[in-house]
Amino acid sequence: MAGWGVEGSGEDPAGRLAGLDDVGRAEAVRVLRRLGLLAEGPVPRFVHPVVADAVEEAMSPAEAEAARLRAALLLHQGGHPAEHAAAQLLAVSSCPEPWAQEALRAAATAALRRADPEAAARYLRRALLLSPPDGPGRADLLVELATVERDFAPRAALRHFTQALLLLPDPAGRARVAGRIPPFLLADCPPATLDTVARTAAALGDPAGLTGAARHSALRLEARLGHAAVAGPAELAASADRLRALGPVPRLDGAADRERVTVLLHGAVLAQRVTAAQAVPLAERLLQHEPATPGHVHTALPLLTDVLVAADSLTIIGPWLHTAHDRARRDHATVPRALTAVELAHLALARGDLALARVHATEALDLGATEWAAPRTLAAVFLAALEARDTALCERLLAGSPPDPAHGHLPSLRLLVRGSAAALRHDLPTALDCYLDWGRTAERAHWRNPAVAPWRSWVSALHYRMGRPGQAHDLMDEEYERALAWGSPVPIGRALRGRGAVTGGERGLALLRDSAATLERTAHLLEQARTSLLLGRRLLTAGQEAEAEHRLTHAREQGLRCGAPWIADRAGRALHTIAGCQGADAVAALTRTERRVAALAARGTSNRAIAERLEVSARAVEKHLTQAYRKLRIDGRAALAPMAQLLAQEAS
Secondary structure: OHHHOOOOOOOOOHHHHHOOOHHHHHHHHHHHHHOOOEEOOOOOEEOOHHHHHHHHHOOOHHHHHHHHHHHHHHHHHOOOOHHHHHHHHOOOOOOOOHHHHHHHHHHHHHHHHOOOHHHHHHHHHHHHHHOOOOOOOHHHHHHHHHHHHOOOOHHHHHHHHHHHHHHOOOHHHHHHHHOOOOHHHHOOOOHHHHHHHHHHHHHHOOHHHOOHHHHHHHHHHHHHHHHHOOOOHHHHHOHHHHHHHOOOOOOOOOHHHHHHHHHHHHHHHHOOOOOHHHHHHHHHHHHHOOOOOHHHHHOOOOHHHHHHHHOOOOOOHHHHHHHHHHHHHHOOOHHHHHHHHHHHHHHHHHOOOHHHHHHHHHHHHHOOHHHHOOOOOOHHHHHHHHHOOOHHHHHHHHHHOOOOOOOOOOOOHHHHHHHHHHHHOOOHHHHHHHHHHHHHHHHHOOOOOOOOOOHHHHHHHHHHHOOOHHHHHHHHHHHHHHHHHHOOHHHHHHHHHHHHHOOOHHHHHHHHHHHHHHHOOOOOHHHHHHHHHHHHHHHHHOOOHHHHHHHHHHHHHHHHHHOOHHHHHHHHHHHHHHHHHHHHHHHHOOOHHHHHHHHHHHOOOOHHHHHHHHOOOHHHHHHHHHHHHHHHOOOOHHHHHHHHHHHHHHHO
């Protein structure tokens, strides 16, 4: 109650609220100040909140509510900031008057302008509570509230969007509402909601026969239904035909047109009904039409990240996503920030930067993404956890995410997690079963692009380790043909490595060299490191130590740079083997005296002590050590320590 005055406004509605004229108001203020209840200043204020509490306690609930309503009306009519009136309305239980909703909605607009969506939602929820259940504007209020909630409480937003759909009798009204539902929410929403959206789209008809707002709504619904994949695999397979039917240069002047084209392009890429060379120009055109704003996550546009990553085209999407992410952070938009972090994790994975991918994946989880996003939406986070072998991140995902998928014909990311965990603990049969199940589901869903779903590479490696080379070869041959048809270098390089892994001799080495050359043209450090490691180890087995050392050194450096220490460790162990072999040859070239001097120095014996023990001069010891360093190809005494055992054996 003490907040009814308005600081800095030059006026005070408290007198009007009490029903006093100017003289009565001045006398009341004088008396209350003399009693020590009001503070000094141009606007009457209680000296302490406890005084305001005492005043309210002296009033009945009905009197307090009536006073607050009267105060809100005076503030609203007096031109005060809308949030001052709304603050009073937040404490009342009923007010069917239109001015109350008007004041609360104006306050919500003001809260959004200062980037406080949660305050805006509080005002709109109160407006909803004060509105009649069957009022004509209730559906609009629900939509307004849900649109605000999308940025921080998406599940509540979906519930309010759904309630609005049920209140609207005509398809056009329902279509406008359904078109504002974020596609990522429809990917895991109740079947009844999807059915309502599908029936609404059917009632509107084909967008080709519509104009104006009806066409715009129909396009948005088509995009959302396609994104949710409710039409099944046949719809995904037909995406390329529908995209081609739009002509060589699809219309992109409207946001709804761009959403539809994005979904069709993504479907065509998944089903591998277009090539990378065909997909990239259109995806980049779509991106150039869209500003980099946090709100893009509430549309189908995040699918463009999937398309461009699959095509190894990362130049434009990177800066675009970073701009959107920075704006989401500045606007305190939790959901857009989390979902943009998921996209950035996907981008980091495409560059093989596991450390950065984990940073963005963790950010998304810290922002509560598993509480409202389906596993399909968090695919990049799952992949980041798997690629980085981050068991803690995997456990957070499995504990927080609901079962997936919502639609039974889509592959389950949880199955990949189980398969990866089994492979790491060398339970090959379980890993094989998980990967095969995932692959079969992917094929049924028409996820056929090896840049998106390289399951044949995983299964082939397991078959080969389990002594089934024929099956391994067949799978990798098919994977390679598909990768060539798609045309981007990362899946081609990955498939070449897979073929080289299951092929022995010089042919296998040639395939691995081709893989290395292909991947060097990409930004994918992790795939480069994997090929360098495998090629180096194969070369070492084949006795080609010079090239093996070069490849393994690259693998160690790349493994460290991309955040894959296990690759660096394996490369380091292989390099140690090479060093041991080379060291044995070099030690054999030393004279007997040089070996004895070097062996003593390797154990930490000083030059003076060596000279005394061998009964030679200190200068002679220095000369023998210099000759030993040259023959061993090392820089000094410190490099002798790892060779101590070998030198001792030769010197004995």
